[in-house]
Amino acid sequence: MNARERILAKLRGSLEGTTPIADDYDTALVTTPWTYAPAQRVARLRAQLEAVHGETQLTTSAEWPARVFAALAERNIDELLVSPLTLHGQQLAAQLALNKGGLRLKAYDRAVETWKDELFFHTPASLTGTLGGIAATGSLIVWPTVQEPRLMSLVPPLHIALLKASAVFDNLHEAMHTQRWSEGLPTNALLISGPSKTADIQQTLAYGAHGPKELIVLILQDA
Amino acid sequence: MPNFAALTEAPIEFKRNARAALADGQLRRNFRGAMDFLMVKRAAQFADDEECEQLRAFGNRVRARALSRLPALLEQLEARLTRNGVQVHWAESVDEANTIVHSIVAAHEAKNLIKGKSMVSEEMEMNHFLGERGVDCLESDMGEFIVQLRAEKPSHIIMPAIHLNVGQVAALFHDKLEVDYTEDVDLLIQIGRETLRRKFFEADIGVSGVNFAVAETGTLVLVENEGNGRMSTTVPPVHIAVTGIEKVVEKLRDVVPLLSLLTRSATGQPITTYVNMISGPRQADELDGPREVHLVLLDNGRTQAFADSELRQTLNCIRCGACMNHCPVYTRIGGHAYGTVYPGPIGKIMTPHMLGLEKTRELPSASSLCGACGEVCPVKIPIPSLLRRLREEAARRADAAPHHVRGQGANHSTKEGLVWKAWVKMNTSPTLYRLLTYAGTRARGLTPANIGPWTEHHAAPKLAPRTLHERVREHLGEA
Incomplete structure (x- = not known):
């Protein structure tokens, strides 16, 4: 017998004569305390995100590119990592062309190994979409894709995320159930609740540990 | 420096480590502050x-x-x-x-x-x-x-x-x-x-x-x-x-x-x-x-923990650390004194399964059984009961069956075993009980004034001048 067989045999031997405990999942317990009136949902999400230094802005599906330009200008950032293959990437590029702005758009269009140094040290900001939000905990649901890979929401010091107000769920259970996560998760799925932080030095909270120092969530009220 | 279990064969010297930690004012202030902070944060949630x-x-x-x-x-x-x-x-x-x-x-x-x-x-x-x-x-x-x-x-x-x-x-x-x-x-x-x-x-x-x-x-x-x-x-x-x-x-x-x-x-x-x-x-x-x-x-x-339905509950643990944050012992001595990777209450019930009771013999007793850990455990592990259970496993004879925990009997003492045997004998035989309590109350002047750690901080206990039976009889006018 190998280690696997021995471990499983020991566990089976210990359970001999017992019956597995039935699944009495209490959905109400993980949803009812975390349910919000439609008008409160986005407000809750914003409050939770802002409590952990996330910045949120209410905007619209037409107006949001201007908010991106303003946020970057405010920080003297002239380069943005954004996918040209997404609808929001194309909208931003079109708006930028119209404005004749000086912002450079950079695409994450090749394997990370080929441009690690640039990604890690010369990419000040990124913009990604989200799959939704969770009001209870102020979380963004992010499923990295080929267009918007995993590190886009992690490495640049400023992460700007687009969130459709209609995709804000009350709680994790509702999001998971409605979006049928258990039927097929991507290789990496994330919940992001604020910029990176740590309290490892004498319980003093500091932001920008290893991930983004700032997270700006643009909430599209009409989408 | 506390000895660290995994790298040595010697038993963890919890008591020695704890004494050293208690004498370190800086360490105690650091932990007191941190634990108070974490308890308040948890309570708010x-x-x-x-x-x-x-x-x-x-x-x-x-x-x-x-x-x-x-x-x-x-x-x-x-x-x-x-x-x-x-x-x-x-x-x-x-x-x-x-x-x-x-x-x-x-x-x-x-x-x-x-x-x-x-x-x-x-x-x-x-x-x-x-x-x-x-x-x-x-x-x-x-x-x-x-x-x-x-x-x-x-x-x-x-x-x-x-x-x-x-x-x-x-x-x-x-x-x-x-x-x-x-x-x-x-x-x-x-x-x-x-x-x-x-x-x-x-x-x-x-x-x-x-x-x-x-x-x-x-x-x-x-x-x-x-x-x-x-x-x-x-x-x-x-x-x-x-x-x-x-x-x-x-x-x-x-x-x-x-x-x-x-x-x-x-x-x-x-x-x-x-x-x-x-x-x-x-x-x-x-x-x-x-x-x-x-x-x-x-x-x-x-x-090994899984094999026993009571000890199996140890494996409910989701490693949140709340038990240590709320533990009056951990708060005063910090994590290093335990000499184990998992310190505090959960460490005391988990580590004996990993290292055996020989090396961890002092751990199950490193608790006042105040119950705080069990009350805050998010998955309701009855930590105090499991500590008591492991004390029992450490005190049982090494060859007693069934044998649940590696190192069973690590704290077994023949002397202690004899004392408890005598105690059982006395309390199950009315004649012997009367005889010994009578003799004890009359010879109360002979009880020792120094009984180890107890008398370092307390007065030595003394038997009453008369047995309870005598006093009850007297009270009922039967004397």
């Missing part, structure tokens, strides 16, 4: 007592359900992960687990490992094992990074550097990283960030633990605030996750109550900054993520 109690009971049922079908769930987890492209390995001992990790390292000719926080890797002494073989392991969690720089062990399972204050970290960074001395925490964290950032992409392999392994979907769930866990599991070309066999849950939705209990109990947060759900390596068209993902499932004494 569980403002509704009823919700808290119901959720704890639910968390207990979810864990108990997973354990009640553990072998089947482990097989399901393995099958799903394998289908997703993750390679699953099984290890009975830490040596086996280290050998597996080393073989992966060797296959890739890897020289540098970057680690997200993993208590199982601490349990394995992975850094030590690989270090001896010329492989460099760097801790990337800020707290772990700090303790590694000090060549120390974590003193808390969630906040590894909790025994240090900002001045101590400032001095450490100044000394080891050759930066200007600063007590500005933001600056210190930025120094850590810059130092480690380059290391993430230089690393050949990333290592992490696992908070929940979901059998239904073949998903490894990791929670963290810093982003170092995501870095370690995303940037290097190979990711190795190490975890105990008990971490599996049945369904993805089971993560919902456990995640809420974990983050609220551990650090008083509604959720951590990142919840990282890994279900497979980089696909052909993807642009980042590890090309290879491995999961090492470690037993190391867990099947």
Whole structure:
């Protein structure tokens, strides 16, 4: 017998004569305390995100590119990592062309190994979409894709995320159930609740540990 | 310096370590402050007592359900992960687990490992094992990074550097990283960030633990605030996750109550900054993520705890650390005094299964049984009852059957056994009882004034001048 067989045999031997405990999942317990009136949902999400230094802005599906330009200008950032293959990437590029702005758009269009140094040290900001939000905990649901890979929401010091107000769920259970996560998760799925932080030095909270120092969530009220 | 169990054969000298820690005023102030902070934060997250109690009971049922079908769930987890492209390995001992990790390292000719926080890797002494073989392991969690720089062990399972204050970290960074001395925490964290950032992409392999392994979907769930866990599991070309066999849950939705209990109990947060759900390596068209993902499932004494339905509850643990935050003993002596990877109440009931009771004989008694740990445990592990049970296992004869715990009888004393035998005899024989209580009350002047530790701080007990029976008879006028 190998280690696997021995471990499983020991566990089976210990359970001999017992019956597995039935699944009495209490959905109400993980949803009812975390349910919000439609008008409160986005407000809750914003409050939770802002409590952990996330910045949120209410905007619209037409107006949001201007908010991106303003946020970057405010920080003297002239380069943005954004996918040209997404609808929001194309909208931003079109708006930028119209404005004749000086912002450079950079695409994450090749394997990370080929441009690690640039990604890690010369990419000040990124913009990604989200799959939704969770009001209870102020979380963004992010499923990295080929267009918007995993590190886009992690490495640049400023992460700007687009969130459709209609995709804000009350709680994790509702999001998971409605979006049928258990039927097929991507290789990496994330919940992001604020910029990176740590309290490892004498319980003093500091932001920008290893991930983004700032997270700006643009909430599209009409989408 | 407290002795550390895994690296020596000698029993952990808890009492000696505790005495030294109690005499360290700085350490005690650091822990008192930290524990008060964490208790307040947790309490604020569980403002509704009823919700808290119901959720704890639910968390207990979810864990108990997973354990009640553990072998089947482990097989399901393995099958799903394998289908997703993750390679699953099984290890009975830490040596086996280290050998597996080393073989992966060797296959890739890897020289540098970057680690997200993993208590199982601490349990394995992975850094030590690989270090001896010329492989460099760097801790990337800020707290772990700090303790590694000090060549120390974590003193808390969630906040590894909790025994240090900002001045101590400032001095450490100044000394080891050759930066200007600063007590500005933001600056210190930025120094850590810059130092480690380059290391993430230089690393050949990333290592992490696992908070929940979901059998239904073949998903490894990791929670963290810093982003170092995501870095370690995303940037290097190979990711190795190490975890105990008990971490599996049945369904993805089971993560919902456990995640809420974990983050609220551990650090008083509604959720951590990142919840990282890994279900497979980089696909052909993807642009980042590890090309290879491995999961090492470690037993190391867990099947022993599992074998007994009472001790099995130890494996409910989701490693939140609330038991230590609320423990009056831990608060006063800190994590290092336990000499074990898992300190505090959970460490005292888990470590005997990993190391045997011979080495851990002082641990089950390192408690006042005040019950605080059991009251805050998010999955309702009856820690005080399990401590009492392990005391019994340590005191039983080594050859008594059934034999549940390695090192049974480590504290067995023939003298103590005889005393209790005599006690039983006296209390089950009315004649003997009367005779001895009569003799005892009349010879009360002869009882010793010095009875060891008790009389260091208390007056020596003295028998009453007359027995209770005599006094009752007198009271009823029968004398």
